Amino acid sequence: MADPKPVSERPLSPHLQIYRPMLTMMMSIVHRITGAALFFGTLLMAWWLIAAASGPTAYATFQWFAGSIIGRLVLFGYTWALFHHMLGGIRHFIWDTGRGFGPSEREWLVRANLVGSIVLTVLTWIVAYAVRGGF
């Protein structure tokens, strides 16, 4: 909450546009974007739970949305955002210990993050369809 108001016009440090895009940088940005998406996506969780608490009619409305094409696309995206942010968090836990900052290690970590999030999302949906046929 530090006040950033500049006292005088000082030169600013270079921002995004000056850097060549790198995977670690892109994944850092994606971590924030998925976090923000999950933030607003909690409205879906609230809808699900409050509909279940409200009664069969409200729950049927939620089920109709979740079962629609748009609903499933949103839920699929939400699943991916969740796994991506979760694995990104684990990556940050590793970095918090001071490990994994080497050039090859950090590249490996972000690749594992990306591949892992896609694999886990697809697996989750395969399991969901196998168990229940989705929503």
Add this chain to the structure above:
Amino acid sequence: MSHSKSSMRTPLGRVRGLGSARSGTEHFWMQRVTAVANVPLSLFVIGLIITTAGSNYAAVKATLGAPLVAIPLILFVVSATWHMRLGMQMIIEDYVPAEGTKVVLLLANTFFSVAVGMGCVFAILKLSFGV
């Protein structure tokens, strides 16, 4: 002791109250604490959604109201909404330099997170206790 001569406060006195930001490392630390909690809890919730998807209303109601489902579900809601409030606070502080807008957005962030969290907790408790 090499602190500034202009201050008569001891180094200990200066760190009490957690420094100039008044919050010290608490934001960083609680983000990690809730992040650790979120890993198993969100895996549980994913499993829960998969098993309740496609069930009829009575079955869903019974599942969500069962103590061993409702308790971790409430823990997830509290941990996740806490975590998202901290994360969105960081985004707002990073990208909104205008003081007024920033304060309004920080308030909105807290209100949204608490409203979602309390709404979910209320719904789970209602499913658990009936009525």
